[in-house]
Amino acid sequence: MANPEKFDIIIVGAGVVGVASAYYLQKNNPDKSILLIDRLPAAGQANTAMSAAAVRNMFASSTNQLLTDTTIKFIEHIQSELDHDLMFEKTGYLWLLSEKKFKHDSVQMWMQRMKNSSIHYQVYEKDELKSMIPGLNVDFEGDEEAELMNLEQVDYGLFGADCGVLDPTKLVEFYLEEFKTMSDVKPMFGVNVTGLTLVADPPLDLPGEPHVWQNKRVGGVKTTEGDFKADTVVLTTGTWANELLDPVGIDSRTKAKKRQLFVVHAEDKEPLMDILFSRGFNDLGCIPFTILPSAGVYFRPQLQEKGFWVGCGDKFGRAYHYVQQDSYDNGESSYYENSIYPVLSKYFPGFQDSRPVNSWGGGYCYSPDAIPLVYKTNGIIAANGPSGSGIMKADAMARIADALYRGETHAELFGGKKMEANALSLQERKVEIESVII
Ligand SMILES: Cc1cc2nc3c(=O)[nH]c(=O)nc-3n(C[C@H](O)[C@H](O)[C@H](O)COP(=O)(O)OP(=O)(O)OC[C@H]3O[C@@H](n4cnc5c(N)ncnc54)[C@H](O)[C@@H]3O)c2cc1C
Known part of the structure; x- marks a missing residue:
């Protein structure tokens, strides 16, 4: 690696949404260097590990139906065709x-x-x-x-009958292992991201920049192991979304x-x-x-x-x-x-x-409408707010995050179904309010 402190993409948070994002971003952007960071000692140890890991496509909003139905079908595909046992059982x-x-x-x-x-x-x-x-x-x-x-x-x-339960650690393992076989960059665990770095765009090398009149974006992260630069920072920090977004003035709209x-x-x-x-x-x-x-x-x-x-x-x-x-x-x-x-x-x-x-x-x-938020703004791609159903939405959320990175207008979900890449964004949100939340 030419410059170990600079990456194309840094992903903060290695829960199921983070590792799935790492997988699609690396798969579809093979030349990009991607650093995955989590403050816990291993991937998937926060809310992903605490979940009941049940998956259902029985939602009232067409958005959640699409996100979950395609994710569940991909889960079935991993287990039956890619031969990776997720302990997925169709209990209904x-x-x-x-x-x-x-x-x-x-x-x-x-x-x-x-x-x-x-x-x-x-x-x-x-x-x-x-x-x-x-x-x-x-x-x-x-x-x-x-x-x-x-x-x-x-x-x-x-x-x-198409719903069921699985082992979330096995799902995390699938994405992470696949990501690691494609990536030259070793994920960092036990490393806390303490803040996002703001840079002027373009940089003028002025003392104290970025100033209010300059264009600015997030250009990296500050961590307990030093600072790292990146062109894009992907935030998959789940319930901790506000810790990093509040200080840069972005309302994550999640609680x-x-x-x-x-x-x-x-x-x-x-x-x-x-x-x-x-x-x-x-x-x-x-x-x-x-x-x-x-x-x-x-x-x-x-x-x-x-x-x-x-x-x-x-x-x-x-x-x-x-x-x-x-x-x-x-x-x-x-x-x-x-x-x-x-x-x-x-x-x-x-x-x-x-x-x-x-x-x-x-x-x-x-999230306020119980539909995830996936959006790109100022050098950040954020994917969070699955509202208690992140295991069953992670695959679709990660594919949308990757489509946003590549500047696609539509994300292709498993099975070839398409979704507007901006549909889950803050500004151009096109979703119905979900009423079936457990
Ligand atoms: C009791 C319970 C039951 C549930 N049941 C289900 C269910 O049946 N089905 C379902 O689909 N979902 C269920 N869920 C929800 C599901 O667990 C979550 O939606 C899903 O795990 C979210 O994944 P995530 O990757 O966004 O978050 P997480 O798994 O929480 O991952 C976020 C990661 O970001 C890291 N992180 C955060 N901030 C920083 C930082 N500053 N620096 C470094 N790392 C950071 C954390 O350490 C963590 O590893 C349940 C949740 C709970 C609590």
């Missing part, structure tokens, strides 16, 4: 809904939009659900506690919220094993990723551990705030015991008396 997704919710305009519109986009789904009625999931309590008639807790009964199930998962083992507990191995939904003979009708509680089946990862997407009352802590002290057992468990055990009495054996917490990076 199951929304349990009361009649009131099911008949609500928003759900009807959601189904209509899925139909328009050829996203496959199936509706189950209460009796069918009851026979497929014997451990499900569908009726709260006369249950005063359930009434007090505002729990809606189960009347319908909305099921998507972070803490989200947790609790591990409940089913082995040796017959009622839980019966729930886990509810048949009829998929070839695995297990219950799908399931979202309860009330309080935002959901669970992911975990077949390797024979258990469940339980979470909650509560909306109002949870602060926009997230600080990364030690992965395992973050679950807050009282949140499970007082908030999640009472709801879960009402719908699935088999969970009664079961307690988590493990828990962790991470952050969702929300």
